[in-house]
Amino acid sequence: MTIKAGDALPEVTFMTMTADGPAPVTTAEAFGGKRVALFAVPGAFTPTCSAKHLPGFIEKAGELKANGIDRIACTSVNDVFVMGAWAKDQGAGDEVMMLADGNGDFAEAIGLVLDGSKFGMGKRSQRYAMVVNDGKVEHLFVEKGGGFEVSSAEHVLANL
Numbered sequence: 001m002t003i004k005a006g007d008a009l010p011e012v013t014f015m016t017m018t019a020d021g022p023a024p025v026t027t028a029e030a031f032g033g034k035r036v037a038l039f040a041v042p043g044a045f046t047p048t049c050s051a052k053h054l055p056g057f058i059e060k061a062g063e064l065k066a067n068g069i070d071r072i073a074c075t076s077v078n079d080v081f082v083m084g085a086w087a088k089d090q091g092a093g094d095e096v097m098m099l100a101d102g103n104g105d106f107a108e109a110i111g112l113v114l115d116g117s118k119f120g121m122g123k124r125s126q127r128y129a130m131v132v133n134d135g136k137v138e139h140l141f142v143e144k145g146g147g148f149e150v151s152s153a154e155h156v157l158a159n160l
Contacts, residue, residue, distance in 0.1 A: 001111050002110065002111035002112060002142075003110040003111060003112070003130075003137055003140065004137065004140060005137050005138060005139060005140055006136065007136065007137050008025065008134050008135055009027050009031055009110070009136070009137065010106070010109035011026060011027045011028065012026070012027055012101075012105045012109055012153060013025070013026050013027075013105075014026075014027075014030065014075065014095065014098040014099035014100055014101055014106065015079075015080035015083075015096065015099075015102060016080065016083075016098055016099060017081070017083065017084030017087070017100075020042065020111060022080040022081070022084075026076070026100065027099075027106075028135065029043075029120045029121075029131050029134045030071075030073060030097065030099060031134070032134060032135055033090045033134055034070040034071050034132075034134065035068055035069055035070050035071075035113065035130070035131065035132070035133045035134075035138075036069065036070065036071045036072070036073055036130065036133075037057070037064055037071075037072045037073070037129065037130075037131055037133045037153075037156050038072075038074075038075065038099075038130050038131075038132055039053065039057060039074055039075075039081045039103050039128065039129040039130075039134070039146075039151055039153075039156075040074070040075075040076060040107070040112065040125040040126065040127060040128050040129075040151075041053050041054070041075075041076045041125070041127060042076070042114055042116065042124040042126070042127060043077075043121060043124060044076050044077060044078045044080060044082050044083055044085075044086035044088075044118065045082070045086055045103065047112070048148050049108070050075075050086070050089075051092065052128070052148055052152070053151070053152070054074060054086070054090050054092065054096065055090065055153050056097070056152045056153035056154065057072050057074065057096055058090065058091065058092055058095050058096060058125075059152035059153065060154065060157055061096070062152050062155055064157055064160075065130065065152065066117060066160045067157065069131075069160070071080050072095060072096045072097065072144060073096065073097040073098075073099050074096050074098055074099065074142065075098075075099040075100075075101050075106060075107075075125065076090075076100070076124070076125060076146040077102065077103075077104040077107055077122075077123065077124045077125050077142075078100055078101075078102065078103045079100055080100040080102065082100070083098040083099075083100040084098065084141045085131075086098070088123060089115075100104075101125065104123050104124070104125070106125075107124070107125040107126070108123075112125055112126040112128055112142065113125065113126070114126045114127075114144065115146065126143065127142075127143040127148065127151050128140065128141060128142040128143060129141045129150070129151040129152070129155070129156050130149050131159075131160065139159055141155060141156065141159070
């Protein structure tokens with residue numbers, strides 16, 4: 001079953017890269033008491049994700065925060081080292097919290113798995129964006145097919 005507006009996020013543990021190395025971050029720690037713009041990509045370093053999706057949220061971070069967003073987070077079914085390297089490569093700095101969903105537990109729990117097996121990518125996350133308010137989904141924007149429209153930073157900003 002796919003998560004929808006009004007639903008609480010499931011409790012999972014992500015991994016994030018810190019100055020001291022990989023560290024676990026629970027759903028409660030990442031989303032509790034905050035209004036978060038979360039977006040998911042099928043894979044770090046992939047074309048649309050690197051050219052448009054993550055750069056758009058980095059570019060619009062100030063506007064999103066000026067419109068009530070406390071944190072911007074990105075998740076992908078990649079390991080914490082890949083997510084850390086991608087954040088560094090893209091200059092995400094402190095603007096975007098990178099949440100590695102290495103085993104796909106979060107993608108699976110919210111019903112937004114993408115089967116990329118025929119492309120040699122295995123199970124990944126669908127491309128989407130959501131606004132989460134204190135752990136509950138406020139808005140959900142899931143892309144159809146290989147599209148990149150409703151999960152963009154601009155679309156999220158326009159729908160706050």
